Amino acid sequence: MSLFIIVALPFFGALLPGLMNPAGRSATAGVTFTVTLSAFIGLLTNLPAIIAGEVVTARIDWMPLLGLNFTLMLDGLGFFFAMLILGIGLLIIAYARQYLSREDNMGEFLTYLLLFQGAMVGIVLSDNILLLLIFWELTSLSSFLLIGYWKHLPEGRQGARMALTVTGMGGLAMIGGMLILGNIVGSYDLSVILQNRELIQADPLYLPALILILLGCFTKSAQFPFHFWLPHAMAAPTPVSAYLHSATMVKAGIFLMARMWPVLSGTPEWFVIVTTAGLITMVLGAVIAVFKHDLKALLAFSTVSHLGLITMLLGTGTAFGAMAAVFHILNHATFKAALFMSAGIVDHEAHTRDIRRLGGLRKLMPVTFAIVTLAALSMAGIPFLNGFLSKEMMLEEATHTVLFDLPLLVPVLATIGSLFSAAYCFRLISHTFLGPVRDDYPSKPHDPNAAMWLPPALLIIPVIVIGVAPFLVEPFVRLVTYSVLGGAAEMPYAHLKIWHGFGPALYMSMIAVVGGLLVLALFRPALTLWDATPRPEAKTIFEALIAAVVDLARMLTLPLHNGAFSRYAAIATIWIVGAGYFAWRTGTASLADYPNQTTxxxxxxxxxxxxxxxxxxxxxxxxxxxxxxxxxxxxxxxxxxxxxxxxxxxxxxxxxxxxxxxxxxxxxxxxxxxxxxVESTVLRRMRDTVVAIAGGLAAFGMAYYFMLRDPVAPTISDFHLANSYKGGGGTNVVNVILVDFRGFDTFGEIIVLSIAALLIYALTEALLGGPIRARLLNRKPQRPQAGGVHPMMMVVLTRGMMPVALMVGFYIFLAGHNEPGGGFIAGLIVSIAVVMQYMASGFAWASDRLRYPYHGVIGAGVLVAGLTGIGSWFVSKPFLTSDFTYVRIPPFNEFELATAALFDVGVFLSVVGAVMLSLESFSRLARRKDSPESDYAMDIDPSRHDPEPQSAQEGV
Structure with missing residues (x-):
């Protein structure tokens, strides 16, 4: 299957859950599952090529002049992450069907999930760093919607804002780093960048690029000091936590570090920054997790710790470290997704995630107990489970890593992190499932139906199979590792096996397990000490920083942006006058001799x-x-x-x-x-007068110069006049510019127009739903208002004008490519005709008969225009490249068919929708409490009581 289809399926599939919502929860989840399964099967069709060592590519030029092309690449690393995203996504969809309550909007949730899924697949398959950045920001936006899905929970809204703020700031930093890389190499294609290791590392801008890119990776993957957002995102529904924080969003930064490993690693800067951040995150996350009482909070900080572990392995810069990182990414995705879903099961059945209110669930929830026990023991690094193998590889790598010239620093910290990791795993099992059965559970716990526990149970299969037979996945792990290394290092000789003999790694692992049991035995005094120890709260620090930034922004902007339009105009005018004066004093200008025009x-x-x-x-x-x-x-x-x-x-x-x-x-x-x-003093008005006169004189001088200047070079007008017909297929140069030459500008303009209309609607709806509603309904306008009955002549004329205006608009639309007109003008003409119906017959009458969902009209317009632009990709042309041909159908004359006409349809719909939505919003706001609510046409006086026909009275 084409890579484009694999990436596009989740995005187009996101339209289906909302449409299927009325059909029921199972149908909605089923269609979402089918979309993800189709993408997963399509991915698997490329597996033979990946196994053969090939790199599958696909390319469509989008904006080649900017270096932004829709270029995709599937190698071992991309296949590995896409497999995790889609494979675990299937289990999450099945789990979400059982987890979400009937009050939750299943269609909305699964729409957000597919959007996020598509963005993640786009990240791991991108072969253009600018395209990767677009998908990167899409993950931030879609995860914001998922984390804040339960809008009624303040914690959910706060967690979503925190995640968006932190990852968004990191994304901005990463944009700068990627642009620097592209500038160094001379290309934004990732495959080209990965082949220029020496060029990049020898450039003086290597360090700034490295720091900026790592900021993006660290914020997305919750590395210290940006780790705090991930635990606060646990307010999201459990399916979101299981998906985002096991195999997808938090792994995006890990993926990018692995993807950029061939060109960025191997330097002292990479080693120190990445290894240090990973070590601190690993230890800090593990220590905090031990003392968390919320199941999801414990798992969240454990995720932070394991992300630090993987980051540390990538930071070492060795092939063995890269292989261990790949292996642990796989293992962590399996046991962590199973644990998150199991925590959701406990919450779903016991109605609490507080470990202090649990215990003794082993007998009440035996299936869940078995799943959690196996997954947690794997996470603790117990033999014969997959987590033991990758954690031992990590400890082995730690023994050979020297940081800051301290040979024992990394091994000791790695052992401490593993010790506390084992401790929170043992606490998770012991304090939740072991002990006597309690009689004060918020709800009587029991295992759910098989449909709910089956998804996490399926993930336990690889936990066990890989743990006892790691040779089964070794070829695949080596294949992925080869893609990570990218020729920058030789493949390690080490093999994945259960027994490597006695060595430092085994002893460190034993110390970690025994130490974890000791921490569990001393948990109560340790908890007392933890609670008594003062420590900074990351959330408090974050909120203080945000408040400081807001205060600084307010201090800088309020003097300029204070709501006084006169000040805005004055500042702009002063700058224009100053720039013009500077140009006049420093530049040269020659005026042409033009004959005087006749009066x-x-x-x-x-x-x-x-x-x-x-x-x-x-x-x-x-x-x-x-x-x-x-x-x-x-x-x-x-x-x-x-x-x-x-x-x-x-x-x-x-x-x-x-x-x-x-x-x-x-x-x-x-x-x-x-x-x-009157709000200004006489002196202020005199000042404004001087500024206005100066601005007017400057504008006059500029216009005078441009009218009389001697053009020494061809203007852009010459290009448009010469290429309008042969390049755009139209003789109306203005219309061809709008829909062809500058179609991207027009696309942006209709989006801005649509946003403005939606903002008007949102503001008016907020006013009507707020405390000001009563004042609006009971206000006494200062101007005389129109009566309930409108003039008969106006009503009759507007009714007759409507079909005529529609025909005129239709003609203007069709004629636009060669004659004056086009979609924008046609949309305004039709809008005026509809507006006249409101003016002539009143809001109630017109809105009752013109029941159009103008939000949908706006959306349809933007969608049609966007799809028209995307269509050019299928013929390997840049976005919004138009094409045309001439056809002749007897007996008609030859006429033109142009794709620009479809784009113009989108413009037409957007304009009509924006105008009518704004009109409806203002009209609804203008209605008062005593406004007439007549079901009659406004040209009929409701007070008249004409006698009914005799036939009607007799029932004939």
Whole structure:
């Protein structure tokens, strides 16, 4: 299966859970399971090529000029992580079906899960570091939605914000590091970067790039000092914790360190930074985990510790360390996912995760007890389970690692970390399942149905099989390790086997197990000492830092961004004047000799009206309604100016935009006083006058220069005029620029327009749902309001105008590529026609008959435009590259078919949806308590009581 399909399946599949939600929880989970299974099977189809040592690649140019291409690469390392993401994802989906309650929205949850899954698969298969960064940030956003899924829990919202903040800041740092790497190598393709080890490490920017990239890895993988966000993310539902914190999100940083190992490792800087961070995280996480009473918190800090273990192994820079890291990634994913799901089972059945309220569950939950015992013993490093093998490899590597010229530092810290790791594993088993059965459980515990315990039970199979027969996975581990090394080091000769003989690693492992049992025996005095020891709270420090950053930002921005528009205008004007003065003093300019233009009375009249309306706005701006009328006149005269200058597209756009904005602003004025109060002193107004005059003179000078300058080089207009028809297939240069040459800009503009409309909707809904609702409903407007019955003539005209306007809009849309028009103008024309229905017949009547989900219209528009751009990838062309052809169907003349028309459909839908959603939002806000709620058309007077026809009275 194509790599593109494997990456795309979760994203497109994310549309299905919401659609299947009405069909039931099982159907929703089933379709999600099918999507993930399809991607997993597609991944397995590439296994023969991976085993043969091949690297499967796929490439589609996206934005080649920026170096951003949709390039994918599947080697042993990518296959390994994708297998974990999709394989464990299947078990999580099955588990979530049983775990989530009926009150939880299954479709919403699984949609977020598939989005996160797709982003993770994208990370591990990316062969372009810019593309990898996009997927990297998508994991942060989608994990934010998953962690904060239970919106009613303050802990969930706080944990989601903390995770997004920490990983987001790390992502920003990593962007800088990746850009530096791309600049050093001259390419953003990962496969090219991985072949330039010497070039990168010899560059003076190697260290800044290394630090920035490691910041991204450490924040994502919860390495000290960024480890604190992961335990707070445990407020998420258990399926999220089991997925994100065993095999996916927290392993993203580990993956990237492994992926960049060939080019970044092997230097003293890499060794010191990565090994030190890993060691500290390993020991710190293990010590804290011992004293946690919440099952998920204990497992969270154990995850932090094991992530530190893997990071330390990668930091050593040896081939054996890399192999041990790969092996432990596999083992940790199996036993940790099983433990998280088992903790969820205990919480689900006993209604508590507090270890102090548990104990004695061995007899009540025997199946769960068996799963937890085997997984926890594996995590503790007990022989004949997979965790023992990789942990012993870690201890072996530690004995050969010298940090800060201290030969015993790494072995001692590794042993201490392993000791406390064994201690929390033994406590997990003992304090949760052993001991007498209690009679004060919050709920009577019992094993759940098989559908719930089967997913973690399946993960115990590799825990045991690998533990007793590691040779079964050794070829695969070596294959993945070979991809990690990337030719930078030779493959280690060591083999995976149960018995390596007596040696330092075995003795250290024995010390860890015995020490763990001793800590468990002395737990109560140790807990008393722990509680009495003062220690900083990471959450408190984080919140203090965030508060300090917010205060600093407020101190810097409030003098400039304080809500006073006059200050914004003054600052911008001063900068413009200053820049113009600097250019005038330091630069050179030559003016061309142009013949004087003949005086045109029409032009002078239009110019005079424009100036008069502008001056009227300046002197009469306190009258808000009059200012709005004058502003409309200014817009109208600008439209006329476009017509005079032979720019019909701009004229039509300007005119329709003016019409729509005037209507929306009239609705907004309904909530404001008739006059703007005087809030500034005379001196301040004099100051503003001076600044405004200076800005006006500067703008005049700039316009005068540009009109008279002597063009010495071809302008971009020449390119567009020359290539509009042969390159874009259209004779309307303006429209071709919008949908072809600068289609990406237009795509961004409709997204901004859509966001603005959605923000208007959100703000008005918040007002209607808040304490200000009563004031809005009972307010007394200062202006006279329209009555319940609208003029008959206006109603009749607008009804007849509607189909005509739709036909005009349809024509303008179709004609746009070769004649004035296009999707944007057509959308505004149709919007005006619909707005007129609201104005003529009232909100209640129009909204009752125009029941369109304008949110969906906006979404459909953006989706259509985006899919049109993506379609060009399938023919190996950059995003939003258009194509066209000419066809002839007798008896019609030859006509053009262009993909840009589909993009224009998206623009049309977005414009209509944005305008109508804004109108509806303002109209709903403008309704008062005494507004008429008539089911009649507003051209019929509800007070009339015409006699019924005789036939109706007789029932004929």
């Amino acid at each position: 045109d009375p029409v032009l002078i009249s239009g110019w005079a009206m424009l100036v008069a309306a502008t001056l009227g706005m300046v002197f009469l701006h306190r009258n808000r309604f009059l200012s709005l009328i004058l502003m409309g006149i200014v817009g109208l005269m600008v439209s006329v100016g476009f017509v005079f200058l032979s720019a019909p597209d701009l004229a039509m756009t300007q005119f329709t935009v003016e019409a729509v904005t005037i209507i929306l602003m009239l609705l907004a004025l309904n909530f404001l006083p008739e006059r703007t109060p």
